[in-house]
Amino acid sequence: MEKRVIFYARVSNKDQNLARQLEAFRAAGAGDEDIIYDVSTGANMDRPEYQALKSKLGLRSGDVLIVKELDRLGRNKEAIKEELQYWKNKGVGVKILDIPTTMIDIPVGQEWILDMINTILIEVLASMAQQERENIRKRQIEGVAAMPIINGKRVSARTHRPAGNQPLKKPEEWDVYYKRWCHEELSAAQCAREMKISKSSFYRLARKEKEENRG
Secondary structure (H helix, E strand, C coil): CCCCEEEEEEECCCCCCCHHHHHHHHHCCCCHHHEEEEECCCCCCCCHHHHHHHCCCCCCCCCEEEECCHHHCCCCHHHHHHHHHHHHHHCCEEEECCCHHHHCCCCCCCHHHHHHHHHHHHHHHHHHHHHHHHHHHHHHHHHHHCCCEECCEEECCCCCCECCCCCCCCCCCHHHHHHHHHCCCCCHHHHHHHHCCCHHHHHHHHHHHHHHHHC
């Protein structure tokens, strides 16, 4: 069976732009049929396209998975290392465009050399990626703390909108689709698509529904 080379991209939300990753993939020789992507945070491993790669019909031993950056695989160092180990155990090569040594083709029998180099690089870079995310989170918290308070709520000085996540409202057709989901007539993804909300929003509303019913 011919070796497959799949380029995987991910952004955390719909407001982020995939163009940077896709441009890098095409520069590396990827065609549109070679590229898949998810819109999901690194913390959420329920990524449809990524999980499809792990399925029986997904990547097999000898195939190659290419990402632009190390943190496209996971949110923190441990998650990244876990994903890399998974693919290694499955016999799938992982290449990261931003780590040139991973892109080198090593002669059969000398793979241990590349493994050793990449293990060191990935350990260092994963730690750096995690530290950068922690720094970003710290700056976000400091930014919110510096916002003016109006009517008891912190608001953006630029947009005058309240900071933080706003309460999630149920779509008008929520009861219909929620019941169909409970009866396993539709999947969460199908319900979310019909109501034009994200899958994560559907699960948040479902949890809230269950809590309210218990109360």
